[in-house]
Amino acid sequence: MNSPVKIGCIIDDDNTYVNLMSTLIKMKKLSEKLLVFNNGQEAIxxxxxxxxxxxxxxxxxxxxxDLNMPIMxxxxxxEQFDSESCSGCSLYVVSSSINPSDIDRAKRYPTVTDYITKPMEITTLEEVFASAS
Known part of the structure; x- marks a missing residue:
């Protein structure tokens, strides 16, 4: 990878997952800065x-x-995310749901780059950041 992504973002209310992902991203130097939001409303x-x-x-x-969070x-x-204003963003739905209808529904959104099932493998995490840098 040439250089790390400037800013990464996690929108998830699961503190254990957020801490693990944050640690991996920092340890692997995949992003210069990491934004964390506990729900969709904070991110919006x-x-x-x-x-x-x-x-x-x-x-x-x-x-x-993440899909399942309080507040939003x-x-x-x-539904509210404006991909045009955030051009250059790659958005990945990361959920523990393996329900095919959730996966299909998520992939119907033009803003969704891909659907990843938790737990995310380190190689997948590295590939996501490599493709965005």
Whole structure:
């Protein structure tokens, strides 16, 4: 990999998963900065504020989105997420659900790059960041 992704993002309310992913991303030096949001609403608020300030360079290049969260779940986030304003973002749905209808539904969103089942393998994590850098 040439250089790490400037900004990565995890949207997930599972602290254990977030801590593990954060540790792996830092250990492997895959991202210079990592944003973490506990639900979709926190992420939407950050994206809207960042765009209003004209700070597109503060938007993530890689987003990992969980589906089951309080306040605003992943499906609600996908409905509100504006991929045009976040051009250059690769959004991955990362869920423990292996339900084919969830996978198909997620892949119908044009903003979704791929669906990854938890737990994510380290090689998959590295491939995601390599393709975004």
């Amino acid at each position: 608020d950050y994206f809207e504020d960042t765009l209003q300030r004209g700070a597109k360079d503060e938007l993530p290049q890689v987003i990992f989105l 779940n992943g499906w609600q986030f996908l």
